[in-house]
Amino acid sequence: MNTDPSILSKRILSIDILRGIVMIIMALDHTRDFFHIGAMTGDPLNPETTSGILFFTRWITHFCAPTFVFLSGLSAYLSAQNKTPAQASAFLFKRGLWLIFIEIAIISLGLTFNLQYNFIILQVIWAIGWSMIFLALASRISYQTVLISGVIMVFGHNIFNLFPAPQDPTGGLILKVFFTASGTVVPLSANHLVGVFYAILPWTGVMFVGYGIGTWFKKSYEVKRRQRNLLIAGSVTIFLFIALRLINVYGDPVPRKEYQDLFKNLLAFFNVSKYPPSLQYISMTVGTAMLILAFTERINNWFTKIASVYGSVPFFYYVIHFYLLHTILVVVFFATGHNTKEIIQVPFLFRPAAFGFSLPIVYLIWICVVALLYLPCRWFKKYKETHRQWWLSYV
Structure with missing residues (x-):
């Protein structure tokens, strides 16, 4: 057995490297949402209307959420090694509730800048929060329960696509929230809506599998x-993923469409469902994540050092990058001649549907935002390493 401290450090570093890479890439998709001219009016993954670079810009960010959730499960397993089962379960349960609160109160505000919370957006942090709550319960039973349950959820949740949705409104809503959510909007009142964009249990399966390989x-x-x-x-x-995609029968809610064009067929092959995350989508992304973990085991260069800074404080980075992007959006909104009558938009304030720039400008803004976040992330990383306050374990 090789337990040399330097090797162990690099092993843990490989997790931060991968997490840092996906955090950097993730900011590209959110920059596109805020600043690309076609973000509100077109589908970048539609082979019939997209371009190669636009498709890639959206597609590469597909790897972010599943990798992040997968690594959250892996990190939960490693964290549990320093706690009793009861302590580990209690921490996961409390952190899950905390993340759900943060998604509603802090991240939705950063996305929308709507102080009245007319539109609450539930995305990956919501799904991670619920997944941690379920992990807290399942891990108290046994490690095998978590692993087997994770595999069943990942491989089996697409079965619900083969049957008609329940006619009962309550049953249909429960099915959407837990299994098939794809832009499910739930009205709370005449002026307040909740958008459920991440179905809970498919993502819980990804987290459980990450815990399983811990x-x-x-x-x-x-x-x-x-x-x-x-x-x-x-x-x-x-x-x-390749086999299921070629067979084209199971593992994605929408069968792969075939065109009379080689390039469109290539795009269609990789255009798998993220909402909800299909078996094909999870196989494509998590499979790649495992390969990168293997290949970055002993890599240590300038890029991995930079990536590991972002990856060591992912929650901090995730929250503040929304506020930075949206603040820049407000500045650009007024700088480009828009007025106060155009502020009120759904779901993002200061983001008219016809507003935006070409992809090169989007990439430039993305690079600037990531660069601006480096020093704050490095500072917070050092702060966490030198301080032991209880609340640091929640961020």
Whole structure:
């Protein structure tokens, strides 16, 4: 067994590297939402209307949410090694409730800048919060319960696509929220809506699987064996994606469409469902994540050092990047001649449907935003390393 401290440091660093990479890429999608001219009026993944670069800009960000949720499960397993089962379960339960609150109160505000909360947006942090609550319960039963339940949820949740939705409104809403949410909007009153964009249980399955492979990252686990496991698991998972995509029968709510154009067929092949995350989508993204974890095990260069800074404080980065993007949006909104009558928009204030710029400008804004966040993230990383306040474990 190789337990050299430097190797262990790099092993943990590989998690931060991957998480940092997906956090950087994630900001590109949100920058596109705020600043691209067609973000509010077109589908960047539609092979019939998109361009190659626009498709790639949206598609590459598909890897962010599942990787983040997967690594959250892995991190939960590693964190539990320093706690009793009861302590680990209680922490996950409380952190899950905290994340749900943060999604509603803080992140929705950063997205919309609507102090009246007329439109509450429930996305990945909402799904992670609920997943942690379910993980808190399942982990008290056994590790095997978590792993088996995760595999069943990931492989089996697309079965619900094969049957008609319940006619009962309450039953239909429960099914959407837990399994099939795809832009489900729930009216709370005449002026207040909730948008449920992340179905809970498919993402819970991803977190449970991440928790399940946590045992490969224990200090006593041989490095080469872990790398081999990740390479095999990642390769098999990607092969499953390719096979399911070619068979075109199960694993995605919308069958792959075929065109009389090679390029459109290529785009259609990779255009899998994120809302909800289909088996094909999860296989494509999580399989890749496992391969990257294997390949970054011992890499240490300038890029990995930068990426690991973002990856070591992902929650801090995630929250403040929305506020930074939206603040820049407000400045640009007025700088481009828009007036106060155009502020009220749904779902984002200061974001008219016809507003925006070309992709090169979007990429420039994205690079600037990521760069601006580096020093705050590095400061908070050092703060967490040198302080032990209880609340730091929640951010």
